[in-house]
Amino acid sequence: MISKLDLYKVFCQVGKDQSFSKAAKALYMTQPAVSQAMKQLESELEIRLFNRTPKGVSFTNEGNLLFEYVQSAINLIETGEEKILEFKNLTVGELKIGVGDTISRHFLLPYLETFHNRYPNIKFKIVNGTTLEICSLLKSGGVDVAICNFPIDDASLEQLPYMDIHDIFVCGREYKRQLSEPLSLDEIAKFPLILLEPKSNSRKYIEDYLRSKGIQIEPEFELGSHDLLLEFAKMNLGIACVTKEFSLDYLKNGSLSEIELSEKIPKRSVGVCFLKSVPLSPASMKFVEVIEGE
Numbered sequence: 300m301i302s303k304l305d306l307y308k309v310f311c312q313v314g315k316d317q318s319f320s321k322a323a324k325a326l327y328m329t330q331p332a333v334s335q336a337m338k339q340l341e342s343e344l345e346i347r348l349f350n351r352t353p354k355g356v357s358f359t360n361e362g363n364l365l366f367e368y369v370q371s372a373i374n375l376i377e378t379g380e381e382k383i384l385e386f387k388n389l390t391v392g393e394l395k396i397g398v399g400d401t402i403s404r405h406f407l408l409p410y411l412e413t414f415h416n417r418y419p420n421i422k423f424k425i426v427n428g429t430t431l432e433i434c435s436l437l438k439s440g441g442v443d444v445a446i447c448n449f450p451i452d453d454a455s456l457e458q459l460p461y462m463d464i465h466d467i468f469v470c471g472r473e474y475k476r477q478l479s480e481p482l483s484l485d486e487i488a489k490f491p492l493i494l495l496e497p498k499s500n501s502r503k504y505i506e507d508y509l510r511s512k513g514i515q516i517e518p519e520f521e522l523g524s525h526d527l528l529l530e531f532a533k534m535n536l537g538i539a540c541v542t543k544e545f546s547l548d549y550l551k552n553g554s555l556s557e558i559e560l561s562e563k564i565p566k567r568s569v570g571v572c573f574l575k576s577v578p579l580s581p582a583s584m585k586f587v588e589v590i591e592g593e
Contacts (some may be wrong), residue, residue, distance in 0.1 A: 303343075304365075305316060305336075305338075306336055306339060306340045306343075307369050307372070307373065307593070308326075308334055308335065309322065309328070309336045309340075310336075310337065310340055310348070310365075310366070310369060311366070311369050311370055311373050312325055312326055313318060313337060313349070313356065314358060314362070314366045314369075314370070315331065317355050317356060317357060318355040318356065319334050319337070319355075319356060319580075322359060323505045324394065328385055329550055330475060336448065337349060343367075346359075346361050347359050347361070347530070348361060348362035348394075349362055349367065349517065365423075367382045369428045373578060376543050382581070383579065389418045389420065389421060389581060389582060389585065390420050390580045391420060391421075392421050392422070392581070393421065393423075393424055393439070393584055394414075394421055394422070394423055394424070394443060394444075394580075395424040395426065395442040395443045395444075395580070396423065396424070396425050396426070396442060396443065396444055396445070396446060396586075397426045397427075397428060397432075397433035397434075397436050397437060397441070397444070397445040397446070397447075397449075398425060398426075398427065398433065398445065398446040399427060399428065399429065399430070399433070399443035399446075399448075399449075400427055400524060400525075400526075400541070401524065401525040401582075402446050402447075402448070402569055403427070404545075405545045406446065406462060406569050407446055407553040410586070410589050410590050412590050414477075414585070414586050414589045417585075417589070421582050426441065426442050427444045429496075429498055429499050429500065430445075430447045430448050430451065430499070430500035430549070431498055431499075431500065432498075433445040433447060434447070434451060434456065434523060434572070437456070437572070437573065437574060438455070438574065439445060442570070443573070443579070443580055443582070443583040443586070444544070444573045444579070444583050445571070445572050446569065446570070446571060447500065447569070447570070447571075448464070448500045448501055448504070448567060448568075448569055449567055449568045449569065449570055449571055449572075450504075450567065450568075451500070451572060452454070455575055455576065456572045456573045456574060456575065457572060457573055457574070458570060458571075458572045459570045459571045459572070459587070459589055459591075460568035460570035461568070461569065461571065461591075462470050462541070462544070462568060462569045462570070462571045463544075463566050463568055464542050464544050464545075464566065464567050464568060464569055465542070465543040465544065465563075465564070465566050465567075466504070466540060466541070466542060466543070466567065467531050467541060467542075467543045467556040467557050467558070467560075467563045467564070468500070468538050468539065468540055468541075468557070468558040468560070469533055469538070469541055469546065469550070469556060469557055469558065470532055470535075470537075470539070470555065470556060470558055471532055471533050471534065471535040471551070471554070471555075471556075472535070472556075473535040473553060474490075474535055474537075474538060474542075478558060479584075480557075480558065480559040481559040481560055481561045482558055482559070482560060482561065483517065483560070483561045483562065484509060484512060484514055484560065484562060486558070487538065487558070488491045488509070488514050488515075488516050490538045491520075491522075491536070491537030491538065492516055492517075492518040492519055492537055492538055492539075492540065493518065493519065493520035493522065493532055493536060493537045493538065493539035493540070494518040494520070494521055494522070494528070494530055494539070494540055495521070495522060495524075495525070495528065495540075496517075496521050496522065496523055497521065497539070501540075501542065504567060505540050505564070508564060508565070511573065517581055518580045518590060519536070519542070520535045520536065525541060525546075526541065528540070528541050529541060529546055529549050529555065532555055533549065533554050533555055538558065543557070561572060568589070571587055571590060
């Protein structure tokens with residue numbers, strides 16, 4: 300006797316085609332076998348699922364309701380089968396990564412190149428956003444893994460740090476002439492400050508640290524990208540708080556100078572995070588291995 304799962308697969312195909320004969324062709328079955336399978340399903344459920352006409356079939360109200368659930372279930376099964384195929388050889392699949400623009404350029408790109416060379420059939424989907432936005436996508440299934448600035452105050456996320464980063468203040472040549480060094484954080488706060496927008500994790504980290512020292516800040520400029528921080532500081536519009544490791548080109552060519560502080564800001568890190576409660580996909584696991592191995 301045909302299994303209940305097979306009955307539902309036939310039911311789903313008949314529903315899509317609105318025809319026993321078309322469903323039979325799609326499933327490589329005979330039309331009488333399809334008709335018999337649907338009679339068996341109706342008998343087991345003790346309800347009529349189809350209206351039969353000379354032109355084909357249509358759902359009853361009950362059949363239409365059941366179809367919505369069965370189609371979802373079949374799709375989930377097919378997705379599961381695709382995941383199993385990925386486990387075998389990673390010949391198909393997609394890796395969805397959430398990351399900010401700056402981290403993409405200064406941290407992620409070499410790992411993407413290595414991963415692509417090893418697994419050329421895995422497609423990338425890169426979603427940009429702030430750490431807060433990316434973590435929200437991670438929880439909703441919009442991305443598989445996130446590359447973020449740490450720390451993140453969220454117990455549901457596994458956080459794997461891979462690169463230390465340091466927050467520094469920088470200025471252009473005009474401000475450099477005016478400054479005596481080293482400066483205290485209190486003194487820094489009195490200058491026109493150029494910071495990232497409030498929703499960024501880097502901005503929150505700096506504000507929280509300064510607040511712990513009793514220092515409140517009111518920035519002159521709030522910008523949406525790290526590159527803009529560097530450019531605004533280069534134009535002598537104020538003093539910018541930036542990530543040192545992502546600002547080396549400006550520091551090396553002398554267009555910006557690091558301001559020496561009497562008290563260093565504690566280092567942070569950049570790394571990978573993912574949901575603790577959801578197993579990583581095979582592609583995601585291999586990607587994490589690439590980062591760990593470099």
